[in-house]
Amino acid sequence: MKITQIHCQILRIPRVEAKTASSQDSVLVRVRTDNGLEGVGEADSSPEMVKAVIDAPFSHNIATGLRGLLLGENPLETDRLWDLMYRRTMYCGRRSVTLTAMAALDMAFWDLKGKHFKEPLHRLLGGRRHARIRAYASILFGRDGGHTAEIGRRWREAGYTAVKFGWEPMGRDEATDLDLVRGARRGVGDEGTVLIDAGCVWDARTALQRAHAFADQRIGWLEEPLHPDDYEGYRWLRDRSPVPIAAGEEECGRQSFRPLIDGRCLDVYQVDLSRNGFTDSLYIRQRVEEIGARLCNHCYTSPVSHAAGLHWLATCRDTFLFEDCVEDSPLRHELTHEKIQANGGWMEVPDRPGLGVTLDEDFVGTHLVSESV
Ligand SMILES: [Mg+2]
Numbered sequence: 519m520k521i522t523q524i525h526c527q528i529l530r531i532p533r534v535e536a537k538t539a540s541s542q543d544s545v546l547v548r549v550r551t552d553n554g555l556e557g558v559g560e561a562d563s564s565p566e567m568v569k570a571v572i573d574a575p576f577s578h579n580i581a582t583g584l585r586g587l588l589l590g591e592n593p594l595e596t597d598r599l600w601d602l603m604y605r606r607t608m609y610c611g612r613r614s615v616t617l618t619a620m621a622a623l624d625m626a627f628w629d630l631k632g633k634h635f636k637e638p639l640h641r642l643l644g645g646r647r648h649a650r651i652r653a654y655a656s657i658l659f660g661r662d663g664g665h666t667a668e669i670g671r672r673w674r675e676a677g678y679t680a681v682k683f684g685w686e687p688m689g690r691d692e693a694t695d696l697d698l699v700r701g702a703r704r705g706v707g708d709e710g711t712v713l714i715d716a717g718c719v720w721d722a723r724t725a726l727q728r729a730h731a732f733a734d735q736r737i738g739w740l741e742e743p744l745h746p747d748d749y750e751g752y753r754w755l756r757d758r759s760p761v762p763i764a765a766g767e768e769e770c771g772r773q774s775f776r777p778l779i780d781g782r783c784l785d786v787y788q789v790d791l792s793r794n795g796f797t798d799s800l801y802i803r804q805r806v807e808e809i810g811a812r813l814c815n816h817c818y819t820s821p822v823s824h825a826a827g828l829h830w831l832a833t834c835r836d837t838f839l840f841e842d843c844v845e846d847s848p849l850r851h852e853l854t855h856e857k858i859q860a861n862g863g864w865m866e867v868p869d870r871p872g873l874g875v876t877l878d879e880d881f882v883g884t885h886l887v888s889e890s891v
Pocket residue numbers: 684715741742767
């Protein structure tokens with residue numbers, strides 16, 4: 519089997535708001551082969567930047583666009599192709615957007631692998647340990663505690679037993695932060711799980727004070743309290759915090775995760791398949807399980823990435839929660855014919871070959887803003 523075409527499509531909803539939500543646009547990477555198969559991948563990054571990394575022409579041996587490197591290769595050889603992409607982009611890669619473009623391609627290669635062998639990805643990733651996973655509704659904070667409580671009630675009524683609230687306006691001042699978390703607890707009720715995603719807003723000492731204050735509201739974890747580069751801060755905080763510390767969504771690739779894992783910096787490592795691909799997510803799974811920490815998916819884009827996260831998380835030993843983005847964006851819910859969403863607060867793991875999703879071409883057509891020629 520040989521790769522004959524790598525086609526990028528950028529989709530966007532008509533009105534993009536200034537908020538920290540990546541379900542407003544998407545870059546799909548569609549890899550076609552000489553035996554008529556197509557694998558689909560997605561990156562969570564700036565879609566136009568990802569497309570540029572794939573489209574770019576050859577510059578020199580360690581600065582090259584990814585399409586030119588991959589045409590004619592066998593997509594089943596995922597480890598070798600990951601190394602090839604990493605080495606041949608060292609001048610423009612190693613982290614960040616180049617890694618996310620590699621992740622989208624790798625996701626498409628694995629989708630092809632599943633279709634080629636007619637097996638669901640969870641089987642090819644080592645075997646499913648969980649047929650269904652408890653979901654948490656993942657959404658942004660309201661404008662204040664009262665509005666956040668309303669949002670919490672909405673998702674509890676929809677059947678979720680856990681809700682995560684994130685980002686703005688957390689971090690404005692202590693009173694705002696406490697008001698938001700108390701609102702979250704009121705909305706979710708005594709029996710539900712409340713998860714708090716701070717959005718990288720504090721220094722370690724302030725984060726520790728907040729962790730103690732939020733512990734009174736029995737939060738399940740405190741996510742991304744610090745700047746992602748503050749590895750030492752995370753290690754210091756995790757040693758002292760009364761609540762579990764979660765992070766990882768900013769990281770792209772194994773080299774980016776390695777200092778967090780080696781330093782035992784986190785309780786919960788959050789891995790985004792659309793930023794790490796399956797190939798590096800398998801390395802991260804193994805390393806995190808080795809140190810006895812926990813894994814969760816990160817996902818805030820389309821059903822393609824949600825399906826990828828679901829296959830991977832189903833193979834992790836100590837899986838306890840799945841991030842289910844409940845943003846109202848049609849890109850989150852309508853891009854594929856299959857609905858990759860919780861039912862009664864639980865996610866069922868797809869069992870069809872590959873990722874187990876098929877794109878709704880009418881939806882793609884009406885949301886397409888640009889594509890590779
Ligand atoms: Mg987050």
